[in-house]
Amino acid sequence: MNETMLRLLTEFNAQRRAYAVATVVETVGSVSAKTSAKAVIDDEGRVVFGWVGGGCAESAACSAALQCIESGEPTVLEIDLDDEVLGAGMPCGGHMRVFVDPVNPKPRLWLLGHGRVAEVLCAFGDTIGLEVIVNDPGATAQQYPAAQRIITDDLDYEQLDPIADDYVVIATQHKGDHESMQRVLASQARYIALIASRKRARLVLQYLRDLGVGEAALARVMAPAGLDLGARTPEEIALSVIAQIVMTRRGGSGKLKKTEPEAPSAKRKAAETA
Structure with missing residues (x-):
């Protein structure tokens, strides 16, 4: 990989920017790009590095890149170049296949606090493809081996900066609790949850009301966290929380998927009573 391209991708990854890499994988006839030619296309559909052809080839690649970034799925473009013109002013008349591979930043799971529930949540979060960040003064890599980042020097939560696709679980x-909650509520985090008993959850929410936090903001908080699985152990509680995160992420309902038996038809009823 070209060093300039590598630096650009490293920068995009550090900024958590989505992008796509378009690669010419096959050419037939006269085309303006060679096999293995690459282009980096940003989340606004612009080629920011490289080249896979001009005119219709670039336009098709940029359009496909935006679609792939949106869906998260790669695609292979079949591009006919009848409208592409070579330097001599003649149509290319060729064909090319371009593989477009999107790279979307992983959503983050921010875990605030410590304890067995947080430890299991860290493992679960990594398993379902989230980038896990643990924010707790006493956290260690031994406790959270799946964490991509561990923050131990953030007592005022200044390093807590979730964005729109992130998930935050407060287990302090x-x-x-209210200090971290206020910080999170000021963000666009997709999911905010408080691991607590019902009594403690009510106390925390009321304290936030007394501080002037509005009802619309408080309605974003899942408190207590998790789906009602009848969980008792730390592992079961963590499972209920991660299930709620998956439901939120994928747009699920949380309802049972059990198929109900079909009601007997009138003909069947008549046959049974004959």
């Missing part, structure tokens, strides 16, 4: 279980 102490009177500072």
